[in-house]
Amino acid sequence: MARAYSLDLRERVVSAISRGESCRAVAARFDVSVASVVKWSQRSRATGSPAAKRMGGNRPYLLESERNWLLARFGEKPDLTLHALLAELRDRGVVVSCDTLWRFLRREGISFKKNAVRQRAGSS
Numbered sequence: 108m109a110r111a112y113s114l115d116l117r118e119r120v121v122s123a124i125s126r127g128e129s130c131r132a133v134a135a136r137f138d139v140s141v142a143s144v145v146k147w148s149q150r151s152r153a154t155g156s157p158a159a160k161r162m163g164g165n166r167p168y169l170l171e172s173e174r175n176w177l178l179a180r181f182g183e184k185p186d187l188t189l190h191a192l193l194a195e196l197r198d199r200g201v202v203v204s205c206d207t208l209w210r211f212l213r214r215e216g217i218s219f220k221k222n223a224v225r226q227r228a229g230s231s
Contacts, residue, residue: 111159112139120144121151169203170196170211181217 116137123133124144134141147157170177173196180195181187193208212218 111162112143114158117147117151117157117159121148121157124148168211168214169207170201173199173201174211174215177211178215 116139120133120137120139120143123136124130125148130141130144130148134144137144151157176199177192177196180192189205189208189212193203193205196203196208
């Protein structure tokens, strides 16, 4: 994974810009892109520091607010298909991808494997 440029480099770039040098000249001198020079100087003006923002982190799960409803729905009807569940979520105003729903269900320990509950009557 890529990592952020050092704070020292960012501060030297921002100080060169504040002295009146052009973005292109500063970018060439420090061997960074012009876009980086512009972003660092903008961040420095806005926040007082050109420091990088945190990388990565935990994103909240999109379906966390619907967790209780989803688990109750599976309790009522365990043979729901993924696409039927997506349609019901869409009716509730929650639009997510099939993959998002799949990852949520897998994290909750719900699988779609064939088992005795889902077998058709009369099949052997």
